[in-house]
Amino acid sequence: MRYELLDYQKYQERINELINNEGNIFRVIKQEPLVYTRCDFPVEHYTIGDGPNHLVVMGGTHGNELISVDFVTQLMSSIARGEGKFASFNPEEFTTHFIPLQNPEGFVINTTAIKKVIPDGTSDEEIEKICHDYWWNFKQDDIHTRENPSDRSIKMHQMMFASVTPDDLSDDNYELKESVKKLWDTYHYPPGSMINWTANGSGVDLNANTPDNPKNEAMYAQTGVITYGGARYNNLPNNIPSPIGCPRKDANHFEFEPENLALFNMLSGLHESESFVGLITYHGTGGVVYHRPYKFINNENYERNKKINEEVANCYGEACGYATGGRTYLDEPSITGCGDLMRSYLPVTLLVELSVMGGNPIAPYGDRGTYAKTITSNKEAFAKTLAFISERKEEISKNYITGSR
Ligand SMILES: [Zn+2]
Incomplete structure (x- = not known):
């Protein structure tokens, strides 16, 4: 278990360490990046195993969901070392693809904010205390906003990061820094909202970036009315480029962001060749x-x-004690995302919301016991789900859309 607040450099160090670990039983291969982002960050891609059944595991879609990147890298390490149930991982059966960080730009923005308030060298005790305060503040923000839905003033959790501005981004990431500065100067987001940076460096939320999202029709340039996020995010706009919730870059036409397009191309290639057996995205x-x-x-x-996803989700959920189901477009069109879009095209496509401690990015680190349980129980659930997929792979990989088999 690694209790550590990742930043981009620590993420890279962790990956290098796990690839080169002498205790590895299964080799981790670094593949060509899926794509380079607009600000030239690679969307990295690794594989373990080279079997005919391809399972894709992804983290870091949302820039502020630190624990998802943390979890996926720890999972890679556990599989590579054949830890616990992964001792029986069969590299001739599966190719597991790992995209630990789909949105490196958002991750860099968000972790820059964290690092300013929690610098390197902070003790674990102190990290835990700050993260616990953040968790508490986040809860108060929810309660307060529920009672005062039109109050768009700065939130308590944002207050903790109010000193952070785009000027804190490193000059080494010049393009990203300029892009965020420009957005910040144009749209005047509330102080502290770098900690809410879910989007990529263009201010587009990769999960909201789907043509079915009704927010496409509510873009400010078309309506002249700013719309806002829900609950504690009610001071963050979501119909202009923003830290959270904006579906597209250009107000006048829809396009998929490069980070999504590259992923969809990969997935549809696997599905067309009937070698796709699952996608698990971590949030x-x-x-x-x-x-x-x-x-x-x-x-x-x-x-x-519908049927196989429910079965596989129940397998995963039972193993770690998580609820299954989740709302989709069918319940409320405005909450639709790339997750439910992909589930419509592909079988065994799960979106797992990891921590029970609400408040991205740092609340999941507010209690070391809860954190450890989150990591351990999700590894366990992943191993059980892999066994489920192994039993049902013929049925899962069948392609009903183009149908060749
Ligand atoms: Zn998310």
């Missing part, structure tokens, strides 16, 4: 496994995805 907080598709691509496909 930050909630303790929920989302599994419901919403779109009828064709009936056979929809019914298969």
Whole structure:
């Protein structure tokens, strides 16, 4: 177990360490990056195993969901070392693909804010205390906003990071710094909101970046009305480029962000060749496994995805004590995201909200016992899910959309 607040450099060090670990039983291979972001960060891609059944595991879609990157890198290390149940991992059966950090730009923005307030050298006790305060403040913000929904003043959790501005970004990341500074100067986000930076460096939220999101029609340039996030995010705009929730860069037309497009291309290639057996994307907080598709691509496909996703989600959820289900477009169109879009096309596509301690990025680190349990129980759940997939892989990999087998 590694209790450590990652930043971009520590993330890279951790990856290098786990690739070169002499205790590895299974080799971790560094593949070509999926894509380079607009500000030239690689979206890194690693594999373990080279079997015909391809499972994709991803973290860091949201820049502020630190624990998802933390978890995916620890999972990679555990599989590589054959720890516990992973001793029986079969590299001739599976190719496991890891994309530990889909949104490096958002991650750099967010972790720069964390590092300013919690500098290197801070003791674990002190880290835990600050993170626990943040968790508490976050809860108070929820309560206060519920009672005062029109109060858009600075939130208590933002107050802790009010001193952070885009000027704190390193000059080494010049393009990113300029991009965020420009957004900050144009749109005047509340002080402290670098800690809410979920989006990429263009201010687009990769999960909100789907053509089905009704916020596409509510973009400010078309309506002249600013809309805001829910609950404690109600002072953050979401229909202009923003730290959170904005579906697209250009107000006038929809496009997928490069980080998403590269992922979709990879997934559809695997699915077309009937070698795709699953996608598990990790997010930050909630303790929920989302599994419901919403779109009828064709009936056979929809019914298969709905059924198998529910079964596999129950397998995962039972193993770590998480609720399964999760809301989709079908319940409330405005909460739709790339998660439920992908679940409509692909079987065994789960979105796991990791920590039960709400408040990205640092609340999940507010109690070391809870943190350890989150990491351990999700590794356990992943191992059980892998066994489930192994039993059902024929059925899962069948492609009903183009159907060749
Ligand atoms: Zn998320």
